[in-house]
Amino acid sequence: MEQLIQYLSDNQQEFYVFILAVFVGIEVISKVPTVLHTPLMSGSNALSGVVIVGSILVLGKTSPENYVALSLGFLAVLLATLNVVGGFAVTNRMLEMFKKKPAKK
Numbered sequence: 001m002e003q004l005i006q007y008l009s010d011n012q013q014e015f016y017v018f019i020l021a022v023f024v025g026i027e028v029i030s031k032v033p034t035v036l037h038t039p040l041m042s043g044s045n046a047l048s049g050v051v052i053v054g055s056i057l058v059l060g061k062t063s064p065e066n067y068v069a070l071s072l073g074f075l076a077v078l079l080a081t082l083n084v085v086g087g088f089a090v091t092n093r094m095l096e097m098f099k100k101k102p103a104k105k
Contacts (some may be wrong), residue, residue, distance in 0.1 A: 004068055043088040049078040 008015065032040055059073040 007068055013053055041087045041091050044092070045084050048080040048083040048087070052084070055080065 055073050055076040062069045
């Protein structure tokens with residue numbers, strides 16, 4: 001716990017930028033029209049794929065004693081994976097809406 005508090009105090013400015021980025025991201029995403037949702041989701045899936053690969057690479061180089069870095073890396077892999085899976089599910093569901101339905105006999 002002491003390591004976490006020290007890390008937060010050493011990187012206080014980065015956390016301010018992160019919090020500001022969260023608020024700006026929410027504001028930008030809430031203004032996206034529904035027509036652009038599918039292309040935006042595809043771009044988000046690509047970025048999440050990069051996050052997954054980067055997180056795995058960083059986790060591989062982290063020392064086993066650094067529990068904070070290991071926890072944050074695991075959380076990054078988990079959340080990015082959930083984002084990719086959810087993005088593909090939503091994109092697939094939206095694309096199903098544009099397929100022609102079979103004619104009833």
